[in-house]
Amino acid sequence: MKPIRLLAALCMSAAFAFTLAPGAAHAADTGTLQVATDATFPPMEFTENGARTGFDVDLMNALAKTMGKQVQWTDIDFKGLIPGLIARRFDVAISAIYITPERAQVVDFTQPYYAGGLVALVKSDSPIKTLADLNGKKVSVQVGTKSVNFLHDHYPQVQRVEVEKNQEMFDLVGIGRTDAAVTGKPAAYQLARTRPGFRVLDEQLTTEQYGIAVRKDEPQLRDALNSALEKIKADGTYAALVKKWFSSK
Template sequence: MKLRHILFTLALAVTCSSKVFAADDVLRVATDATFKPFEYVENGKRTGFDVELIEAIAKAMGRKVEWTDIDFKGLIPGLISKRFDVAASAIYITDERLKVVAFTHPYYTGGLAIMVKADNTSIKEPADLNGKKVSVQVGTKSVSFLKDNYPKVERLEVEKNQEMFNLVEIGRADAAVTGKPAAVLYANARPGVKVLEKTLTVERYGFAVRKDEAALTNAMNQALEKVRADGTYAALVSKYFGSGK
């Protein structure tokens, strides 16, 4: 009986250690794959700048990526509750978010932009937004930015990026406020809309990590520097944005 107990204990230890190793070998990442060119689904496959960059970072860390799809507004709460390890979904690094989560080094710079119909003559600059109907995505900085800076705007808050653009195209919204890279890409494919040249803000994108995961944040930062140094990062920027940055 003693021998059987010892063998059982050893087997349990091996099983547990293998599970720990397996967990260490996986990077659990969540995204809202509805924000082209950062993350989206094409031909049934998740892809985009953030997706490929995370895959490259994980490879440099010797890990595999386990993806979770979730609405944008649930990314930070899900991260804090340990549903996953990283939130990668074109997330701006803001003071408000830094109070509850940590971020990797910035990996791209963008900003909030205004998209309107191509024949719109009433909105020529940011100040013209006041008194207009503006579509924004729930949980994004666009919502709080308009609240704080354009109190006379009537916000139309929607769940998905596509809905936000659609409201402008069908005339239910006078404008949409969102990240410039996504707005420009959409406008390039849709001659009926345009993006104003002057942006509302300059923002830095980062991958969100829990505050108690400093080792993971550092490892991701080191891996990010590796993919910058070996040319992978520049190739992805060129692929998704058309120019180096």
């Protein structure tokens, strides 16, 4: 069974196991949103001077403020976001999560809030110039992300090196243990801007949309988040956040 199918099966099982108890409050009706993220993916979410920050963090805080709610954050590895959401460990997951058909089978997503995609990051002096040059090379990817199955399906000659954290991928490229890292566009460009010696290949592997994940039994929360997203786009808050985090691209 492919990993993504196994994830879907496990998540469906969890969904039945953790059905909302009669009379239990829906997240949309409470004053606090329990939100999970993997804060290791700058500029989307990361920690700086001990504080959680990034585009997704600012966006979620702005949405919650518009909804009249407080945010209580939970930090978790990316691969645990969907299972943890279904298991009712938190109400919302926002962590540069691509909206995919497989994930949409087990959770609901808000409207897309930002466009991204998979890109390849290499050292500045790497002989790799095009995506075709990845074949036969060692490429680091983060466990639980789309990069794993995408390379398996579309670049079978790539030698995947799977790691737990985004930073580990970059470090392996930096020390020459892998020839490239395949990751989300925002994180790759952020690293190339802030750490000398790296560049991003011009051609993207994919174009994706990021969405905020909620449980399928919380349509009210999904709709409330969509409404708040429309409001912050209308009042200029969203544009200000995009400028803050991505204007140098």
